[in-house]
Amino acid sequence: QSSDPWRNFDRSKVYTADLESALHYLLRVELAAHASLEGDELRVFKDLVTLVAKLYPVGGSVVKLMETLSDWLLSLPLQQIPYQAILDLVDNKMRISGVFLGAEIRWVGCQGSRPGLRGYPCSLWTLFHVLTVRHDAMPTALENTGLDGEAAPVLQVMRRYIRTFFGCEECGRHFEQAAAASMDRVQNREQQILWLWNQHNMVNNRLAGSLSDDHLFPKAPWPSPSLCASCHEEENGIHVWNQDSILSFLRHHYGASNLSPQYAL
Numbered sequence: 001q002s003s004d005p006w007r008n009f010d011r012s013k014v015y016t017a018d019l020e021s022a023l024h025y026l027l028r029v030e031l032a033a034h035a036s037l038e039g040d041e042l043r044v045f046k047d048l049v050t051l052v053a054k055l056y057p058v059g060g061s062v063v064k065l066m067e068t069l070s071d072w073l074l075s076l077p078l079q080q081i082p083y084q085a086i087l088d089l090v091d092n093k094m095r096i097s098g099v100f101l102g103a104e105i106r107w108v109g110c111q112g113s114r115p116g117l118r119g120y121p122c123s124l125w126t127l128f129h130v131l132t133v134r135h136d137a138m139p140t141a142l143e144n145t146g147l148d149g150e151a152a153p154v155l156q157v158m159r160r161y162i163r164t165f166f167g168c169e170e171c172g173r174h175f176e177q178a179a180a181a182s183m184d185r186v187q188n189r190e191q192q193i194l195w196l197w198n199q200h201n202m203v204n205n206r207l208a209g210s211l212s213d214d215h216l217f218p219k220a221p222w223p224s225p226s227l228c229a230s231c232h233e234e235e236n237g238i239h240v241w242n243q244d245s246i247l248s249f250l251r252h253h254y255g256a257s258n259l260s261p262q263y264a265l
């Protein structure tokens, strides 16, 4: 990442390069810490792959890869899958589509001012925000996947994924606490979008000024007034969020039409 040239980008856009890099990092780095997947781990991984295959908002090589992975995982009667078998499939599929290893991870909206900042965790938040908005736009996309019985399937899969695989264990513990406290109260797709937004802001609050803060991207309540003026209101001198504006802003910001293919693989 250190030798990467800085990529100019627009903070009011979401970049498919970040979403695709998230998935490559997840498959090649995060999952590689597990020599094989079985039991709960295998179930959680299958659910994540299904969720992305069904809800990823644009076409392209990564979504094809996720669809292939999903079909393959569902067709396997195995109780246990070696990580190497997953990696072989990913490598083969990528070779066919002409994308080569090493060229796959490219942060844009998630670039950090120096290596070790931003990148993967930023892209994972972005991916799940996009999936909550897509689920709202395509309510039937998860039919017959086994995930549609839950009130907040995107959050539930995210919760299980973070708990089981996310490399930052402290983050996993914090997220699990928050999920246990209030995720059950999410009853529909709109609340699913808003729960994740609110939870992300709680994390921003907690981390403001900490070591993981990139000075070019200080942790702050989001969206800023410059991104969404009508999201901010004042009641008796106290800042309040206008929830209707927030919801429409999130639907727009993380919606398919605001995705930029610039710098994509």
Ligand code: FAD
Pocket (backbone or CB within 6 Å): 109, 110, 117, 118, 119, 121, 122, 123, 124, 125, 126, 129, 162, 168, 170, 171, 172, 174, 175, 196, 197, 198, 199, 200, 201, 203, 204, 207, 212, 213, 214, 217, 218, 219, 221, 222, 223
């Ligand atoms: P990020 O917080 O990663 O945000 C990425 C982008 O999302 C921002 O640039 C902005 O465009 C947008 N955004 C910001 N806020 C919101 C919002 N409220 N709603 C929607 N979009 C928003 N790090 C820790 O040190 N301790 C933790 O406990 C911790 N828990 C985490 C839990 C999860 C589930 C995840 C995915 C990450 C966690 N992290 C934690 C990492 C941390 O939240 C940041 O991802 C990391 O520090 C990189 O920060 P960033 O500046 O790229 O912005």
